[in-house]
Structures are given as structure tokens and as C-alpha cells.
Amino acid sequence: MIGPRSVVPAGDLTRLRQINERAVLAAIRVGGELRLAELVSLTGLTRASLTEVIRGLRDKGWVVEQDAMTAGRGRPAHRYRFHAEAGHVVGLDIGAYAVKAAVGDLAGTVLGEARRQTRPADSRAKRLDSTVDAVGDCLRAAELPANAVWMTTAGTTGRIDRNGRILLSAAIPGWAGLDLAGRLAELLGGPVLVENDVRLTTLAEQRLGMARGVRDLVVLQAGRRVGLGLVLDGAVRHGHRGAAADVSSFSALSCDHAVDFLDLCPAVPATGGTGDRIQDVLTAAAEGQPAAVNAVGRYVRAVSQVAAAAVSLIDPEMLLITGTLAPYADLVRPILLDELHLRCITVPRVEVSTLGPDAVHQGAVQYALDHLADLLLGDPDSALPALTRPQ
Template identity: 30%
Template structure:
């Protein structure tokens, strides 16, 4: 069981001595598998060209991977005169991983095959006010996704669970998420491990959104960036050197607790579960800002739902009352971001979450303008691109990365001709 997903023992030389034929074969195997993951089906000739391997060596490699159940020979290439070349692809059945997104209202689980294709998903509704049987709820969500995928639980190599707050590595207890009932037992991690006997990882939900954005969104290829999320709560992910920075207790990025100008200095924040930036710019403030800006037809409902509706209207017409709403809200978001950028100095800030994303370009433009006035550095601001279940998507990517390291490591396998 790992509190930080993606950590795994061994590496390319596991199971052999560096430089031995077994290890070199394993390195070539991994290179070919990564190419198939990135490019999709490829011919033997194309794999040879991309890896620098000779045709006989590429043929042996593909035969080895096919015998190991890692690749399948499929159709043929077209578009050239003469017979098409046979194409090879990753066998999606080679491994499966799961990602779970936990909120006070529900637990969503998704299962993906080794290529990253989601093959099953399921949600279990939970009470935001009453603690339930958390291990049973988590297992129920995962089992529902597994069933939809036509699999059994044993097919899943690994699962990563995303929650608000963070599990403190020194105590194993969830911190910074007092609004998540049932998740604060000191025995919870042991109970989850007993309910789900597989490698489990845990991470902060906003960190996992950053993982998703770095893999397939607005932060592709970025080694250092900040992601600001606003939904049920305000949070940030600080990605440094390609990895989310979690801090000593796991609480790096809990910017809702940040003291900021414009909000009363909050004390006892560890007990209250909120702080200055959350008070200043949390989703709960959008209704009040709308009234102060002259909006007379604000909807009612959950704070994040109301915020999303108001921002969507403002994005369609950012003049008059709705323009004033965006101006006021952008100033508040930029106030907290200015403090974050002064410490981290990122080149890129990604804006995401249901209480930010619906504001679209009109909100992004205003936040950027304000931040450039308030911060000495001038980071580029972009809107997040992973909008469909981003926490679950990030949890899947985290689980898949570790699963691929395990499944794609052929150094300990017996050769078909051995």
C-alpha cells in the first residue's frame, strides 16, 4: 500500500545485471511497448525504424511480446502499392487499472485497460452529512465499474483513490477535509486495504486533476506549473519537476487556508476547515458577488452549482451586471494566486473546476490582467482542458503509469524459446 501513487520498486535492470542480454531485451521491449502506446498500431518495419533495431531483431521482439500476451497482430497497413504490412498493437487485455474520485456526495470509480481506454465506470451515492461504511462504499463503486467492464476484481492490477485533503504520511489519517464524513478513522487505510486486497494509492483530488492536465490537457509536457481548482473548495496543485509537490503532511496546495487581503484573518483554521482565500473566493461567494453586481435572477442550489450557472451566463454576456461579477471575482482569484506565484514562480497557471471553468475566456482574461498587476512574475494563464471527470481521469493515469511499469517489465519473463 502506498500513500503516494506511482512509486514502485525496481526499474529497467530489475531481474538481471545491467548490460546482460536479458536486460537489453527488456529495455528494447519497453521501448517498443511505449511506442505502441504513443502511436497506436505499427508495422514491424516502423517499429524497427523508431527503435533502431534490425528487422530480424524487431521480428524476434514482436514474437516475444505476442507470446507474452502484450501485443496482438491485427490488420494491415494501407495506402501504398502492393500488399500491406501487418500491424501490431498493444493487447488491451494485458492489464487493467482503476481510479476513484471521492466527494461528499458520491464515489465514482472507473476502470481502464492498459491503453488508457475506460471500459467501465460506476457511481455510489453517499451522504454529505452522515458517515457510512467507507470501505464497503469504495469496494461497491469499484466492483460496479469492474462488472460494467465485464471483468472480475482480480483483473485490476492497481487502484488510485483521489480525495479532498491528503493522508498524512506520518499518521495515515486524512487531513484538510473535515467535510468528508467517515474518512477520518485512524484505521481507515488498513480497512481499505483489507476490503481491496490490491496495490492502492491515495492522492489529493486537485493533484490528480493536474496529472490529467499534464497527460492530456492544457499542461502537456510542462514540468513546472500551478493548477488552481475551485469547486466544493479552493485548492491548488504545485507541479515541480513533473511531479505534484505534496509537502511534509501532504497539505501542499491547500490554498483555501491562505491568509489574503480582503478577508478577515482567520484563526483556528485546522478546526474550522477553511481560511482566508476560501472565504474570499470560494464558490459560496458567487451568489453574494452577483447580488452586489446587480444580478437579480441568480439561481439557488449548491454553491458550486450556482457558481457554475452564474459564470456560464457571464461568459455569454460579460457586460453590465455579469461583467461586474466577473471583474470582482477575477480580482479575488488573482489575490490568492499572487501569493502562490510569489512562492512558486510558475511559468504556467491552469484554471479549472466547476466554479472557474464555466467563466471561460472572459474570466481567464480578467484573472490574467489582475494577476499581472498584483504579481511580480507574469505567468501564462490557461483554462483546463480535461473537463469530463478530471479527478477520476488523473487517478486512472496515475494507476496506469505504475501498472504499465509492472506489466511492461519483461526482464523476469522466460523467453518463449528458453
């Protein structure tokens, strides 16, 4: 139970109203549709105080009153819910081989998704055009106009500064040096945030996936690229300058060579090749072809070095495998566990992502919502503003 009144001086009615507003809004955002009696129980406020607070939240646009329902005898029970459809955010995953987009409401519910195919050799302009097209596609899927979007977050590969400029990108030639946040703001309109794709994957996994609620977590992205994401004390770790868990320049832990074990393997699955060498070798390994199984083993043992280093430093509750290798957990997990037991004093639980290829843009939606909450909910010592599109 929330008891805001007990900590407020009796004469400070303005401060009391601000605290009560936030207590009621927090309950409704988490609890969904709630009746007045349920809000009394959750907040500790009287019915009279709640009625006044809800009236103010409704006038400001934060709360919507649902049609009253009659349950047995007595007056119909009024229900209240968070006004999630008042605004929307877009999450992007801009990769070497595809651009994916999702639009979600203020509660994080994804309403529309889209994908546009790209190639590593595509020019900046072509990749940006594909991004704009993907955003348009997902908005049409959700039947939303462009001006319904309050904020966009783009996840992409590489090292990114705090202003959204790409400092380094090995996977996308010509991507380095681009002011991605500024360029997308021009093309899409509205504020744009840019974050590393592995960090957004980590955020999605910790909020929505197998690692939900895990407070100390290492995310190992394994595929064409190897990346790490860290959650410490419940928060995704960025680092002082945004370079936490980036070991790309550390030769002792660099795994750039590991993909060669898969790329150079001649195995082709019995079901037929797709033209994607990595995928074909993984499929052949799942079918039991010895050369492919050996190639996957060599890859995982190489990648395990960076995983073991992170586990030894952090002592996490969980190590989560994401990326291209995640669907092949039956092959990957036993080898990785053996390597961790050889290298680490303690070995965490090893799990596999269930979010799959949607993790980056789902994490981008969550990231945008976090920043919107900071912007709209603002100073806890101030009253809630009217829920309107941020300027």
C-alpha cells in the same frame, strides 16, 4: 531513432536482449499498431533481431500480433500492438457530493464510468458503500469482472499521508482519521493507492488536458474549496512529506472565507434556482445580475491572492483554472488576470480546464498506471516479466 546496440559490450547478449525488449515495447506502447518495417525505423534494430524480440514479448504477453494485411503485391504485413487489455485499473473521485469511478485498460483508455450521489453529512460507512457501488457500476458498464482490476487509485479531498490515511478533511465531516487505502483494499480487493484530488486533477490536466506537455504549471481549483496543484520540470510536485501547495493552514493565503461571497449572495437566476447556492449565483452572474456579478468578482479577487503567490514563486508557463468556476471563464479570467498583473512581475498564460468534472478520476487512472509501470517494468537492467496480474 533508438540505437541500443551501440552502448552495449559485444559479449553482453543478455543485457542487449533486455535493452532491445524495452526499446521495442516503448515504441509499440506509444505508436499503436506497427508493422515490422516501422519498428525497424523506430528502434534501429535489424529485422532478424526484431523478429526474435517480438517473439519474446508476445510469449510474455506484452505484445499482440494482429491479423496480417495485404497492401498491394507481396506478402501480408504483420502488425503488432501493445496488449492493453491484459489488465485494468480503476480511478475514483470520492467527494462530498458525489463518488465517480472509471475503469481503464493498461493504455489508459477509459472503458466504463459511473457516478453515485452522496451528501457531506453521509457517514463513513455510507460513503464507502457508495464507492463500492460506483466501482461495480463502472465495471458492469465495461463488461468486466472484478478480478480484471489490477490496481485502484482513489482521489479525495483533504490532507493525506503516504500510506493513504486521511489526516484532515474540511469538506467531508468524519473523514479524517480513516485509513482509506486499507479500507478500500478490504472492500474492493487488490492494491489501492490514495492521493489528494487536486494533485490528481493536476496530473490529468498535464497528461490529457489543456496543459498537456507544459513543464511548469500552476493549477487553481476554484469552487466550494480552493486548492493548488503544481507541476515543476514536467512532474507533479508532492513535496518531501506530501504537503506541497497546501496553504490551508497559512492564514495569509487561506481562501476558506471566499465562498461566503457566493453563498450569501441572494441572487437567483432567471432560469430558476437549483437549490445549489453556488451554482445559482454563478448562473445569475452569467446572466448579468449585478449582485451576482459583484459576488463573483469579490470571490475571484480573494482567490487571486493564493494564485498570485504561487505564480510569483514558481514563474510558471501556465495558470490553469479548474473546478466549479471553470465553465464561467468569461467572468472569471478577466478579473483574475487583472489581479495577477497588479501583484506579479510576470504573468503566465491563463487557461481553463476542458476536462471538467472528470479530471479527478481520469488523473486517478493515470496515477495507477504510473505505479503499475514501476511495478511491472521494474529494473531497467532486468528482462521484462510475463505480463500477468501483479500479486
